[in-house]
Amino acid sequence: MEGRLGKDFLQRIKQNGFIDFKNRKGQFEYRVTQESLMDRLTTDxxxxxxxxxxxxxxxxxxxxxxxxxxxxxxxxxxxxxxxxxxxxxxxxxxxxxxxxxxxxxxxxxxxxxxxxxxxxxxxxxxxxxxxxxxxxxx
Structure with missing residues (x-):
């Protein structure tokens, strides 16, 4: 998770409520919200x-x-x-x-x-x- 979203992803998502993910060229690809992240982390x-x-x-x-x-x-x-x-x-x-x-x-x-x-x-x-x-x- 850290490799994809960055070292401080938990801090940034708590601060802003989301993280915008950019591809290798720096172009916006998608947004990870705090709710969607928690849903994924807690999925059985x-x-x-x-x-x-x-x-x-x-x-x-x-x-x-x-x-x-x-x-x-x-x-x-x-x-x-x-x-x-x-x-x-x-x-x-x-x-x-x-x-x-x-x-x-x-x-x-x-x-x-x-x-x-x-x-x-x-x-x-x-x-x-x-x-x-x-x-x-x-």
Whole structure:
């Protein structure tokens, strides 16, 4: 967390109520509020994973060199999500900068496989809880 938000991130977020995150070029990317940070820090990942309907298929793509969210976290998700596919891309960081083609291929292959197995409307219905959880995080 400190590596992404800076050493004094707790002090700055308490003082201002938010931290604006900028990319390597110094351009604004997103804002982290005190509320959203506390929500993320207190999320029970295991409970969130177990709340996903067992019929909902979940794909996690993770970079082996991700320093922001370690690959071991993706392995932890794989332990708790019942209908889960984990794909770790070797040598990739958090941003997948040089691996966009592989990332797109993995996602498209997953979507194609799901479509072949199930009706799209049925799939969306079974994933409602997962979608709501993701929306709450955005």
């Amino acid at each position: 990942t295991r409970a969130a994973c177990l709340s996903i309907d067992q019929n909902c298929r979940v794909l996690t793509i993770h970079g082996s060199m991700d320093k922001i969210v370690p690959a071991k976290d993706a392995l932890e998700f794989a332990r708790f999500i019942r209908n889960h596919k984990l794909h770790i891309i070797e040598g990739v960081d958090h941003e997948y900068t040089a691996h966009q083609d592989e990332l797109a291929t993995v996602v498209l292959d997953f979507v194609k496989a799901v479509r072949e197995d199930r009706n799209t409307a049925e799939l969306l219905q079974s994933c409602e809880r997962a979608v709501n959880f993701i929306k709450a995080r955005i």
